Amino acid sequence: xxxxxxxxxxxxxPVILVSALALSVLGVLFIGSATIGTKFEGLAGRQTIFIGIxxxxxxxxxxFDYRMLLKFSFPIYCVCLLPLxxxxxxxxxxxxxxxxxxxxxxxxQPAELSKIATALLLAYLFENEDETRMRxxxxxxxxxxxxxxxxxVFLQPDMGLALTFxxxxxxxxxxxGLPAKGWVAIALVVAVLSGAGWFVLKDYQKARIGTFLNPxxxxxxxxxxxxxxxxxxxxxxxSGKGFRSGTQSQLRFLPVQHTDFILAVIxxxxxxxxxxxxxxxxxxxxxxxxxxxxxxxxxxxMFLVLGLAGMMFFSVVINASMMIGLAPTTGIPLPLVxxxxxxxxxxLLGIGLILGVxxxxxxxx
Amino acid sequence: MLRTxxxxxxxxxxxxxxxxxxGAVLSLLAVAYWSIQIVRGEYYFNLSENNRIRAVKITAPxxxxxxxxxxxxxxxxxxxxxxxxxxEARSLEDSVRFIVELLDLNPEVVRSRVERGRRGPEYVPxxxxxxxxIEEVAAVEARAVEHPExxxxxxxxxxxxxxxxxxxxxxxxxxxxxxxxxxxxxAYAVGDWIGQKGIEGSYERLLAGVNGERRVIVDSHGREVNxxxxxxxxxxxxxxxxxxxxxxxxxxxxxxxxxxxVVAMDAKTGEILALVSSPTYDPNWFTRRVTAxxxxxxxxxxxxxxxxxxxxxxxxxxxxxxxxxxxxxxxxGLVDPNMKIFCPGHAEFYGRDFHCHKKGGHxxxxxxxxxxxxxDVYFYNLGKKLGIDRIAxxxxxxxxxxxxxxxxxxxxxxxxxxxxxALKRRKARxxxxxxxxxxxxxxxxxxxxxxxxxxxxxxxxGGRLPTPHLFYAAQAPGTNAPLRYTGxxxxxxxxxxxxxxxxxxxxxxxxxxxxGTAYGxxxxxxxxxxxxxxxxxxxxxxxxxxxxxxxxxxxHAWFAGFGPVxxxxxxxxxxxxxxxxGNLAAAPxxxxxxEARYAPKPPAPVQAASPKPRLQTVSSRDPR
Numbered sequence: 001x002x003x004x005x006x007x008x009x010x011x012x013x014p015v016i017l018v019s020a021l022a023l024s025v026l027g028v029l030f031i032g033s034a035t036i037g038t039k040f041e042g043l044a045g046r047q048t049i050f051i052g053i054x055x056x057x058x059x060x061x062x063x064f065d066y067r068m069l070l071k072f073s074f075p076i077y078c079v080c081l082l083p084l085x086x087x088x089x090x091x092x093x094x095x096x097x098x099x100x101x102x103x104x105x106x107x108x109q110p111a112e113l114s115k116i117a118t119a120l121l122l123a124y125l126f127e128n129e130d131e132t133r134m135r136x137x138x139x140x141x142x143x144x145x146x147x148x149x150x151x152x153v154f155l156q157p158d159m160g161l162a163l164t165f166x167x168x169x170x171x172x173x174x175x176x177g178l179p180a181k182g183w184v185a186i187a188l189v190v191a192v193l194s195g196a197g198w199f200v201l202k203d204y205q206k207a208r209i210g211t212f213l214n215p216x217x218x219x220x221x222x223x224x225x226x227x228x229x230x231x232x233x234x235x236x237x238x239s240g241k242g243f244r245s246g247t248q249s250q251l252r253f254l255p256v257q258h259t260d261f262i263l264a265v266i267x268x269x270x271x272x273x274x275x276x277x278x279x280x281x282x283x284x285x286x287x288x289x290x291x292x293x294x295x296x297x298x299x300x301x302m303f304l305v306l307g308l309a310g311m312m313f314f315s316v317v318i319n320a321s322m323m324i325g326l327a328p329t330t331g332i333p334l335p336l337v338x339x340x341x342x343x344x345x346x347x348l349l350g351i352g353l354i355l356g357v358x359x360x361x362x363x364x365x
Numbered sequence: 366m367l368r369t370x371x372x373x374x375x376x377x378x379x380x381x382x383x384x385x386x387x388g389a390v391l392s393l394l395a396v397a398y399w400s401i402q403i404v405r406g407e408y409y410f411n412l413s414e415n416n417r418i419r420a421v422k423i424t425a426p427x428x429x430x431x432x433x434x435x436x437x438x439x440x441x442x443x444x445x446x447x448x449x450x451x452x453e454a455r456s457l458e459d460s461v462r463f464i465v466e467l468l469d470l471n472p473e474v475v476r477s478r479v480e481r482g483r484r485g486p487e488y489v490p491x492x493x494x495x496x497x498x499i500e501e502v503a504a505v506e507a508r509a510v511e512h513p514e515x516x517x518x519x520x521x522x523x524x525x526x527x528x529x530x531x532x533x534x535x536x537x538x539x540x541x542x543x544x545x546x547x548x549x550x551x552a553y554a555v556g557d558w559i560g561q562k563g564i565e566g567s568y569e570r571l572l573a574g575v576n577g578e579r580r581v582i583v584d585s586h587g588r589e590v591n592x593x594x595x596x597x598x599x600x601x602x603x604x605x606x607x608x609x610x611x612x613x614x615x616x617x618x619x620x621x622x623x624x625x626x627v628v629a630m631d632a633k634t635g636e637i638l639a640l641v642s643s644p645t646y647d648p649n650w651f652t653r654r655v656t657a658x659x660x661x662x663x664x665x666x667x668x669x670x671x672x673x674x675x676x677x678x679x680x681x682x683x684x685x686x687x688x689x690x691x692x693x694x695x696x697x698g699l700v701d702p703n704m705k706i707f708c709p710g711h712a713e714f715y716g717r718d719f720h721c722h723k724k725g726g727h728x729x730x731x732x733x734x735x736x737x738x739x740x741d742v743y744f745y746n747l748g749k750k751l752g753i754d755r756i757a758x759x760x761x762x763x764x765x766x767x768x769x770x771x772x773x774x775x776x777x778x779x780x781x782x783x784x785x786x787a788l789k790r791r792k793a794r795x796x797x798x799x800x801x802x803x804x805x806x807x808x809x810x811x812x813x814x815x816x817x818x819x820x821x822x823x824x825x826x827g828g829r830l831p832t833p834h835l836f837y838a839a840q841a842p843g844t845n846a847p848l849r850y851t852g853x854x855x856x857x858x859x860x861x862x863x864x865x866x867x868x869x870x871x872x873x874x875x876x877x878x879x880x881g882t883a884y885g886x887x888x889x890x891x892x893x894x895x896x897x898x899x900x901x902x903x904x905x906x907x908x909x910x911x912x913x914x915x916x917x918x919x920x921h922a923w924f925a926g927f928g929p930v931x932x933x934x935x936x937x938x939x940x941x942x943x944x945x946x947g948n949l950a951a952a953p954x955x956x957x958x959x960e961a962r963y964a965p966k967p968p969a970p971v972q973a974a975s976p977k978p979r980l981q982t983v984s985s986r987d988p989r
Contacts, residue, residue, distance in 0.1 A: 132375065174379065230401065231409050231412045232413070233401055233402060233409070234401045234402055234406055234408065234409025234410070234412070234413075235406070235409045235410040235412065237403065237406040237410060238402065238403055238406070267398065268413075272403055275395065276398075279395050279398075282391065283387070286387055287384055290384045290387070291384070294377045294381070302380075313387055313390075316391075321394065321397075324397055
């Protein structure tokens with residue numbers, strides 16, 4: 001293992017690396033634009049620091065043999081879930097949600113790291129599960145691996161973050177080879193659970209889903225964000241109003257425009273071209289990662305890449321749909337672009353793992 | 366069921382299928398954005414132009430300032446301000462021309478304010494003119510349709526009821542500077558008022574309250590269509606000062622034609638009862654926005670009215686210092702109070718002749734007499750015996766050389782010279798002959814009037830130094846629970862009551878015995894003690910040659926008094942710049958202050974009455 005520590009930089013996939021860096025830079029630029037002259041001014045600088053931390057984590061992930069991580073994925077998973085339990089018991093509430101651990105001036109969202117740990121454990125499961133058709137026991141294991149962190153995060157309660165784990169279930173089921181009968185059964189269970197779930201949801205969560213279904217019902221309340229975000233996106237037109245010149249964004253009607261609604265700011269200031277640039281970079285990153293999964297050396301590597309790429313794809317689609325009212329506002333950030341230290345740093349760590357799988361794709365590597 | 370090992374190709378094929386799906390979903394998203402941004406782009410663009418949110422700040426009413434008895438010192442009055450909303454203006458140049466003509470404003474001033482405001486974000490309105498008359502307000506409102514970029518807001522203007530009275534204690538308001546805005550983490554915006562100096566500066570957070578905000582939806586003419594939401598302002602707290610207006614007025618009347626400073630302070634608590642720095646300025650100037658010319662006049666005034674002489678100017682304490690030296694020497698056991706020294710009117714030390722202020726000399730004097738008649742020769746000898754480092758130790762123990770910690774800013778720390786100081790600052794050894802000068806409060810030794818007041822309070826209280834303060838109580842409108850000052854006293858240099866009695870008796874004699882230097886200022890029926898001082902103007906010889914106004918070369922006059930002698934409650938320090946001798950220029954005011962506080966009624970501690978402010982709920986509103 002150690003003799004492989006010398007990086008053959010040329011072997012690192014340039015498409016993934018460049019897309020990830022470009023998205024991070026876009027994020028810093030537009031966080032700056034969205035926060036100019038507000039009390040959030042300076043967050044762009046902080047984001048740069050987090051990107052730096054993320055790049056260090058990414059480099060470490062490339063150099064470290066992912067097979068080692070897979071082997072120890074269960075202890076890693078357990079360690080990563082501990083802070084989630086801690087938060088539920090002792091966590092201090094920030095904006096009514098107990099999802100942050102404070103370190104002096106900085107806060108860390110441990111759930112972000114547990115996403116990676118969950119993806120690792122899932123990949124380890126499929127390293128050893130290589131039947132053509134999925135066994136019921138495997139089904140239960142997938143449910144448990146993903147279900148536990150989802151439940152812990154959902155109780156914080158951070159519904160958006162909990163949802164971002166779900167693609168892992170799909171990755172496990174679909175690529176693990178769940179037969180048609182299984183899909184039907186799962187569809188039934190989901191239908192029943194979502195009916196029951198309506199009673200578990202908080203009022204504001206219900207309101208958001210209600211507004212999603214009928215956005216004009218409450219123009220100044222819950223539907224206000226969606227409406228204003230659509231105005232921001234739509235008014236950007238083909239080439240946008242210019243960097244830092246978005247009237248909607250600069251008037252700060254969007255409550256969290258530097259975090260969840262950053263894409264609306266990009267859409268307003270750089271127009272459709274900006275949106276295509278962002279979606280194009282994500283397409284390049286995700287499609288390339290899936291290509292790498294196809295040539296990965298082992299099943300564990302394949303499933304690790306698929307899980308990580310799947311989670312990113314899901315977040316991108318939900319976030320981009322949120323901006324234009326195609327999905328309810330659930331508080332899912334745009335990976336790499338939205339402001340958020342834990343999110344951007346762990347996403348870069350995940351990209352490092354993907355690059356690591358590709359880096360060691362040859363059997364003797 | 367038959368289980369077989371999975372063929373890798375099946376997995377690769379599923380990945381291939383999902384790649385197509387991923388590509389398709391992202392393409393569909395792009396199409397959705399296309400339909401909103403390109404197909405319906407114009408519709409949304411119009412919405413964004415016509416249906417915008419304007420954030421209108423609700424300025425929290427600033428707390429009033431009252432004296433310790435509830436006499437109002439500072440209040441607010443309504444004022445109309447004209448703002449320019451840049452986004453509404455077709456051409457800034459046209460807008461400026463229009464408003465300059467309409468209201469007959471100075472075009473240069475308006476242009477410079479627009480330029481300054483343009484550095485901020487576009488949605489922040491630029492303040493153009495303040496204190497509009499009702500007629501001007503009507504004129505602007507009448508043209509609101511053609512010129513939607515101008516809007517009038519009603520705000521509260523700070524009103525300093527007594528003009529320049531206690532101005533240095535109160536401070537003033539001015540527009541927040543870009544640095545202050547940044548330092549406040551954007552809690553303040555361009556055009557916001559912020560407290561400067563005095564208690565307006567120190568207690569800004571308490572007084573300012575928390576601003577609210579309305580989010581209003583305005584149409585393309587900038588007219589309010591609907592209010593989206595509203596966060597009410599929470600008003601600032603009313604502040605009660607330790608100042609007693611009655612004493613303050615007496616002191617100000619005395620200083621009407623004099624330059625200098627007065628500090629009257631509760632000897633036990635450090636509550637400042639009167640604080641004067643003369644000449645003064647009218648803080649109302651700043652709220653009406655001073656012009657550049659007015660500013661320059663204020664800044665170029667040779668008497669520097671903005672300086673708070675009580676804390677910002679350092680002077681030689683002159684003979685006032687002798688009582689501290691006497692106290693220190695006694696507590697160190699280095700002087701026998703009964704020992705007599707012969708004063709022939711001058712004495713030689715280190716080969717130099719030093720004069721006593723009394724030409725013929727005082728004859729034989731002991732410590733008490735030396736204080737009473739302010740004998741220089743006695744203290745020359747005492748100073749020589751102590752040496753500069755012990756003198757520095759004594760001075761430091763009374764808080765000299767350090768800020769007093771008074772709750773207003775820009776306080777100077779004064780200067781206490783020592784051997785180490787000379788080596789560090791002058792890069793030269795201390796001259797022993799300088800010690801002789803320092804012993805009578807001359808030489809490099811420098812103090813502020815506030816420091817002397819605190820030091821004297823510490824002396825008469827047997828070594829307990831209070832922290833001087835102006836904060837008496839604060840009260841949030843609508844609540845009855847006042848916030849009280851919790852300052853600490855520092856204890857230094859313990860002294861036996863017998864030793865303290867000797868110094869106090871000397872200071873009593875200064876005022877109450879024939880021959881005492883302030884005998885002319887004794888208060889009938891009241892026992893005031895004190896010490897006069899006369900400080901030479903530094904660089905006298907040099908400036909005489911330069912031909913400066915002769916009145917500026919007169920000595921500075923000091924008087925530091927306390928009373929009643931048997932249970933000291935108030936200390937008074939009077940400093941008159943170029944006033945001549947302390948007994949003539951400074952001591953009479955101390956007499957007036959003690960009279961004002963004690964003569965009309967028997968001495969009683971000031972009532973810590975539960976303050977009942979006159980509350981008035983005010984909030985700024987947008988007239989539209």
